[in-house]
Amino acid sequence: MKYLKYNTSFYILIMLPFLWSCNQKTQWEGQKPVSKVNTQTVPIQLQHKGVFDLGKGVFASNEFDGARLNGVARTNDTLITVLLTPENEPINMSPWFAFKLWSEIESEIFVKLTYPENASHRYYPKLSFDGLSWKTLDSANYQISRTTEIESMQIPKEIIMKLSINPDTLWVAAQELITSTHVENWISKLLTNTYVTKTKIGESHKGKPINLLKIGESDDQKMIFILSRQHPPEVTGYLAMKAFVETICSDNEIAKNFRKKYNTYVVPLANPDGVDNGHWRHNYGGVDLNRDWADFNQPETSAIRDFMKQKTANTSGKFYFAVDFHSTWQDIYYTISPELKGNMPGLVSDMITATGNEFTDYEPNIKPSDDLDTRITSTKFFFYEFGAESLTFEIGDNTPREFVKKKGGVSALKLMELLLE
Numbered sequence: 087m088k089y090l091k092y093n094t095s096f097y098i099l100i101m102l103p104f105l106w107s108c109n110q111k112t113q114w115e116g117q118k119p120v121s122k123v124n125t126q127t128v129p130i131q132l133q134h135k136g137v138f139d140l141g142k143g144v145f146a147s148n149e150f151d152g153a154r155l156n157g158v159a160r161t162n163d164t165l166i167t168v169l170l171t172p173e174n175e176p177i178n179m180s181p182w183f184a185f186k187l188w189s190e191i192e193s194e195i196f197v198k199l200t201y202p203e204n205a206s207h208r209y210y211p212k213l214s215f216d217g218l219s220w221k222t223l224d225s226a227n228y229q230i231s232r233t234t235e236i237e238s239m240q241i242p243k244e245i246i247m248k249l250s251i252n253p254d255t256l257w258v259a260a261q262e263l264i265t266s267t268h269v270e271n272w273i274s275k276l277l278t279n280t281y282v283t284k285t286k287i288g289e290s291h292k293g294k295p296i297n298l299l300k301i302g303e304s305d306d307q308k309m310i311f312i313l314s315r316q317h318p319p320e321v322t323g324y325l326a327m328k329a330f331v332e333t334i335c336s337d338n339e340i341a342k343n344f345r346k347k348y349n350t351y352v353v354p355l356a357n358p359d360g361v362d363n364g365h366w367r368h369n370y371g372g373v374d375l376n377r378d379w380a381d382f383n384q385p386e387t388s389a390i391r392d393f394m395k396q397k398t399a400n401t402s403g404k405f406y407f408a409v410d411f412h413s414t415w416q417d418i419y420y421t422i423s424p425e426l427k428g429n430m431p432g433l434v435s436d437m438i439t440a441t442g443n444e445f446t447d448y449e450p451n452i453k454p455s456d457d458l459d460t461r462i463t464s465t466k467f468f469f470y471e472f473g474a475e476s477l478t479f480e481i482g483d484n485t486p487r488e489f490v491k492k493k494g495g496v497s498a499l500k501l502m503e504l505l506l507e
């Protein structure tokens with residue numbers, strides 16, 4: 087069979103975010119403003135879970151948390167075709183995939199990823215042999231077999247991976263697999279610090295805990311709030327959040343001082359059902375949680391709202407800062423208009439500037455919203471309800487992971503310095 091070559095136009099397409107981020111004049115403009123949607127629970131489609139015998143001693147599986155593999159079949163001697171579909175529609179395009187492959191004898195196979203008619207391919211495949219350490223697929227083994235035109239750009243519609251498989255399980259996923267178990271393991275490590283505690287503030291649709299971390303030893307008069315993973319595939323945002331939180335927990339003098347004056351509250355995994363069920367975007371109620379911060383029809387958003395409201399009512403303390411971590415095509419900050427004053431005007435822009443100054447050849451991409459925008463997202467709720475200077479902290483899908491970690495850590499350090507001034 088014939089494949090399209092890994093051609094120059096695709097190379098430009100995937101390089102575009104990097105080219106843009108190097109050049110201030112052509113920075114990405116970000117997503118279009120969000121519009122109001124109904125956030126009442128709707129049915130979702132479940133995957134058929136199992137181990138699939140593909141013949142010739144080759145097997146595939148989606149029997150693990152975070153998996154997404156809606157159909158798989160052998161097309162011919164060398165080609166396996168995978169179908170990936172979302173939990174429900176309409177949905178924003180973040181087509182997650184994660185599955186395992188192995189074979190009785192060492193062999194090379196081609197695996198094609200296919201999507202429904204209105205969806206296209208987005209995430210560059212990652213491979214792992216233990217489900218913990220991941221690397222990106224070698225570009226020599228990656229080919230676009232079909233493209234589709236979206237806004238006059240050619241976007242990959244189907245891709246083919248050449249994979250070496252053997253009796254050891256090969257994990258293939260859209261991004262590094264970080265499920266509720268991984269998050270729990272991370273939380274357990276943080277809990278070895280005396281100044282970190284964990285409480286359950288609610289439950290997801292499926293009864294999984296919505297966990298809240300408290301970091302600090304202050305009297306709750308001054309607080310900050312951190313949120314992550316409303317959208318399951320947004321792993322790079324989660325990685326930045328992780329570095330941000332670890333810096334607040336660190337031995338650094340600024341962090342020690344900060345924890346005496348401010349308490350930090352963190353919900354590291356807002357959508358555990360979506361993450362563990364390999365969803366593209368929604369929770370188990372088929373809803374984009376980051377559109378539910380006005381109506382609160384979903385248990386996950388309601389739990390966080392109730393915690394924040396009770397906390398401010400019971401202590402008369404204030405949230406001075408709130409951040410929600412996400413991932414998108416490339417790094418961008420969605421901020422509240424600087425003309426609108428919360429509990430500490432200028433804090434967010436000062437933090438972004440101070441962070442940017444720590445990196446060479448890096449120009450932060452900032453997109454402020456105006457007062458007329460819909461107030462259905464988390465950061466609008468944090469600002470308009472509590473006066474928290476708030477920020478949607480977006481990391482690109484392909485941003486190098488070392489940079490993600492540094493950026494998360496430096497941002498926390500700069501924030502703490504500014505809050506202590």
Ligand SMILES: [Zn+2]
Nearest residue numbers: 317320412413
């Ligand atoms: Zn998101």
